[in-house]
Amino acid sequence: LEEGARSCLLRFRLKLEEDIKPTYLMDHMISDGVMTVDEEERIRTQDQAGALIELLLRKDNLTYISFYNALVKEAYDDLASLLHRDLPHISLNPHKGSSDVQSRLSEGGIPQRPVVFVNRPELVNRAREKLYRLQKDPGWITVFGMAGSGKSVLAAEAVRDHGIIEDCFPGGVHWLSIGQVDKPDLLVKVQSLCFRLEQSLDSQLLHRPPNSLDEAKERLRFLMLRRYPRSLLILDDIWDSTVLKVFDIHCRVLLTTRNRSLTDSVSGAKHEVEVESGLDENKALEILALYTRIKLQALPEEARSIVKECKGSPLVVSLIGALLREKPNRWRYYLRQLQMKQFKRIRKSSSYDYDALDQAMAASIEVLPDEHRDLYKDLTVLQKDVKIPAKVLSVLWDLEPEEVEDILEEFVNKSLLFMDNNSKPYLYYLHDLQIDFLLEQNRTQLEVSLQHYRDGPPTSGDKESLYWIQYLTYHMAKANLTQELYSLMFSLNWVITKAKIMGPAHLINDYVEYGFILDQENSEVRSQFQEFLSLNGHQLEQRPFPDVVQLALSQPPNSEVYKQARVQAQNRTKAG
Numbered sequence: 001l002e003e004g005a006r007s008c009l010l011r012f013r014l015k016l017e018e019d020i021k022p023t024y025l026m027d028h029m030i031s032d033g034v035m036t037v038d039e040e041e042r043i044r045t046q047d048q049a050g051a052l053i054e055l056l057l058r059k060d061n062l063t064y065i066s067f068y069n070a071l072v073k074e075a076y077d078d079l080a081s082l083l084h085r086d087l088p089h090i091s092l093n094p095h096k097g098s099s100d101v102q103s104r105l106s107e108g109g110i111p112q113r114p115v116v117f118v119n120r121p122e123l124v125n126r127a128r129e130k131l132y133r134l135q136k137d138p139g140w141i142t143v144f145g146m147a148g149s150g151k152s153v154l155a156a157e158a159v160r161d162h163g164i165i166e167d168c169f170p171g172g173v174h175w176l177s178i179g180q181v182d183k184p185d186l187l188v189k190v191q192s193l194c195f196r197l198e199q200s201l202d203s204q205l206l207h208r209p210p211n212s213l214d215e216a217k218e219r220l221r222f223l224m225l226r227r228y229p230r231s232l233l234i235l236d237d238i239w240d241s242t243v244l245k246v247f248d249i250h251c252r253v254l255l256t257t258r259n260r261s262l263t264d265s266v267s268g269a270k271h272e273v274e275v276e277s278g279l280d281e282n283k284a285l286e287i288l289a290l291y292t293r294i295k296l297q298a299l300p301e302e303a304r305s306i307v308k309e310c311k312g313s314p315l316v317v318s319l320i321g322a323l324l325r326e327k328p329n330r331w332r333y334y335l336r337q338l339q340m341k342q343f344k345r346i347r348k349s350s351s352y353d354y355d356a357l358d359q360a361m362a363a364s365i366e367v368l369p370d371e372h373r374d375l376y377k378d379l380t381v382l383q384k385d386v387k388i389p390a391k392v393l394s395v396l397w398d399l400e401p402e403e404v405e406d407i408l409e410e411f412v413n414k415s416l417l418f419m420d421n422n423s424k425p426y427l428y429y430l431h432d433l434q435i436d437f438l439l440e441q442n443r444t445q446l447e448v449s450l451q452h453y454r455d456g457p458p459t460s461g462d463k464e465s466l467y468w469i470q471y472l473t474y475h476m477a478k479a480n481l482t483q484e485l486y487s488l489m490f491s492l493n494w495v496i497t498k499a500k501i502m503g504p505a506h507l508i509n510d511y512v513e514y515g516f517i518l519d520q521e522n523s524e525v526r527s528q529f530q531e532f533l534s535l536n537g538h539q540l541e542q543r544p545f546p547d548v549v550q551l552a553l554s555q556p557p558n559s560e561v562y563k564q565a566r567v568q569a570q571n572r573t574k575a576g
């Protein structure tokens with residue numbers, strides 16, 4: 001029923017209920033074919049007038065018109081004139097009745113399009129094609145992809161179609177946002193869904209809310225089977241397959257998730273739609289153009305760089321677009337923020353539930369089991385645009401190849417990692433934004449471990465410190481912590497610590513590997529350290545470990561190595 005007509009009925013409900021005698025009116029309506037004998041029977045046995053209005057509220061525009069005509073025929077002229085103003089227009093071709101679809105979608109809680117919206121026709125068609133598979137039979141459609149790739153927007157768009165609603169889901173579509181929930185949260189959400197479904201059926205029959213998830217499941221089963229056959233439930237942002245158990249009631253479900261394999265544990269037919277992580281360049285530019293109200297061709301050159309930098313991520317492009325709408329002079333600034341991975345400054349747009357991109361990313365990582373989370377963080381070693389086989393990770397993680405395979409599969413399924421299966425063996429890679437995010441996270445962790453190191457170099461062989469001693473230089477170089485890298489590697493203490501634990505080869509390798517960075521600070525000092533190590537390498541392999549300060553004192557007196565050794569020697573003398 002159209003909104004105007006519905007509100008008119010509600011407004012004059014009391015007056016209608018007082019004045020009409022439904023029996024005669026219903027005869028007309030039955031002969032118009034908008035009401036069944038069963039329905040008439042039910043209304044006759046209930047509180048008549050009230051029940052008839054209830055029925056009208058649930059029915060369509062034609063029923064409303066038939067009711068109006070019946071009022072005219074039965075000489076309720078006053079009442080008829082009240083309803084006249086809001087008589088719906090019936091289009092000759094009901095398939096064009098888009099306002100009807102619109103109202104059914106908003107009744108079902110389907111979110112509107114974002115303020116700035118671009119079409120992804122190929123993707124939407126793929127989703128609709130899957131929805132048609134649910135026309136005859138119940139089943140599941142998993143829409144999966146990484147954070148901010150546009151899954152929710154796609155889900156809403158896919159059902160925004162007259163044909164889909166009419167042909168596949170005449171019982172309606174109902175949206176439920178889930179997110180990361182525990183059991184009590186989930187119960188509240190399912191309760192509210194039941195309430196919504198029951199209320200639009202019959203506001204007079206108020207059930208008490210289901211008390212437990214089991215009870216909620218039974219209630220939902222009844223509602224979906226009996227009251228809303230051939231309807232679609234859209235479950236947005238699912239993290240955990242236990243949530244799906246509640247909806248495992250032989251109905252039609254579309255879910256959005258970052259985790260591809262959630263429906264493994266439920267029964268029924270299953271379909272998948274993969275959402276690519278980025279928009280193609282022109283679509284992404286279109287978003288920026290729409291936000292900033294600049295013509296596509298007239299966008300500044302930074303626009304292209306922004307799109308490139310985030311690989312067309314709809315979330316990031318929209319976040320930046322929204323910021324630029326407010327501050328149109330900041331193209332260069334936001335591009336720099338993005339290049340410098342200042343995600344925290346790229347603040348939320350109200351349509352997205354995560355405070356900022358980094359939180360969206362962090363959320364995906366937080367749900368990993370502890371031991372896998374640390375392994376995931378090790379993936380910082382992956383370079384941008386470089387794909388690697390599982391074997392490399394098996395070395396890095398020091399795990400059996402089979403175990404590595406399982407872990408990688410988990411990451412891929414959770415959209416934390418990408419797999420290229422066009423080659424054998426399969427190759428794995430991270431999205432640029434994921435690499436940046438990991439580096440950013442690691443930087444914080446680096447600062448913490450540097451602090452530890454300054455407080456007193458680790459001498460114990462615990463795993464954590466071994467890891468850091470091995471990789472500290474590497475991570476610093478990757479995170480562009482050049483100042484820290486200089487002061488670490490131009491320090492005799494560091495040489496002593498790392499040589500003692502890792503041996504000289506590692507250390508020499510560091511000076512060779514990061515020479516190009518160190519040379520920017522001081523190429524002489526770099527070669528002094530390198531020379532010292534090459535000359536004394538065999539000594540540093542000896543156990544008991546030699547007195548490095550003594551060895552260093554035999555370097556040329558103008559070398560940095562010598563100077564530091566002398567300070568230490570003097571300190572020793574002072575300390576007695």
Ligand code: ADP
Nearest residue numbers: 116117118147148149150151152153314315318
């Ligand atoms: P996901 O569900 O994959 O995390 P969303 O569907 O919530 O991602 O999309 C994240 C943000 O990206 C949206 O808030 C919106 O700003 C933007 N976005 C996604 N798809 C589109 C689109 N087709 N057109 C314009 N913006 C989009």
